[in-house]
Amino acid sequence: MYxxxxxxxxxxxxxYYILFWLLMMFAQWRVRANFRRWSGVRSxxxxxxxxxxxxxxxxNNLDHMVNVExxxxxxxxxxxxxxxxxRLSEEVHDSNSxxxxxxxxxxxxxxLQHQAxxxxxxxxxxxxxxxxxxxxLAPLLLFAGLIFSxxxxxxxxxxxxxxxxLFHLVTLPVEFDASKRARKVLYSLGLAGTFDQKxxxxxxxxxxxxxxxxxxxxxxxxxxxxxxxxxVSGRDD
Numbered sequence: 001m002y003x004x005x006x007x008x009x010x011x012x013x014x015x016y017y018i019l020f021w022l023l024m025m026f027a028q029w030r031v032r033a034n035f036r037r038w039s040g041v042r043s044x045x046x047x048x049x050x051x052x053x054x055x056x057x058x059x060n061n062l063d064h065m066v067n068v069e070x071x072x073x074x075x076x077x078x079x080x081x082x083x084x085x086x087r088l089s090e091e092v093h094d095s096n097s098x099x100x101x102x103x104x105x106x107x108x109x110x111x112l113q114h115q116a117x118x119x120x121x122x123x124x125x126x127x128x129x130x131x132x133x134x135x136x137l138a139p140l141l142l143f144a145g146l147i148f149s150x151x152x153x154x155x156x157x158x159x160x161x162x163x164x165x166l167f168h169l170v171t172l173p174v175e176f177d178a179s180k181r182a183r184k185v186l187y188s189l190g191l192a193g194t195f196d197q198k199x200x201x202x203x204x205x206x207x208x209x210x211x212x213x214x215x216x217x218x219x220x221x222x223x224x225x226x227x228x229x230x231x232v233s234g235r236d237d
Contacts, residue, residue, distance in 0.1 A: 109178030
């Protein structure tokens with residue numbers, strides 16, 4: 001059986017957790033700081049996030065297919081491909097700030113991806129139910145595999161954890177592309193001018209950075225579990 005040392009990891013692993021925790025906290029701080037900064041700057045178009053979203057959807061013949069709704073929560077904005085709804089938080093839905101139109105356009109970017117059957121979005125949507133199950137079972141299987149030095153349990157745990165990692169990796173092109181579409185449509189429709197450009201980029205890049213950090217953490221964690229799997233295999237041999 002694995003010792004307490006092997007289960008919790010070495011001092012270097014503790015340092016690794018602290019560093020990545022700090023990185024994730026920094027990423028979240030950047031998002032909130034940029035959102036607060038540009039929430040206080042009124043956009044050139046003077047339209048609220050919900051109005052911008054509806055304008056973008058109308059311009060792309062999606063106004064009768066995709067609804068725009070209010071959702072509770074801070075920075076809880078998202079696009080639901082199942083019900084085809086763009087949901088905007090109060091700070092975005094009713095605000096005419098640069099931050100609000102950037103986030104509203106980003107969520108509409110996902111609706112445009114859906115319209116174009118963007119492959120990465122389709123794959124991510126298909127992975128959601130699988131990852132919900134896998135992410136719940138993976139920690140239990142990995143822990144049990146380490147406790148009992150079971151190669152089979154650890155292997156299944158690693159496979160399940162790999163699905164969660166895949167979800168993070170697939171999310172990257174989805175989010176980057178949605179932001180790209182957001183910037184393009186804002187400028188093409190005249191909803192954002194040169195004055196707004198800096199703020200829009202700051203808000204969208206900060207949000208994208210959180211996804212990069214999440215993917216980096218998950219890949220690094222997977223590499224660690226693969227190392228443990230090899231170690232257990234060697235013990236079995």
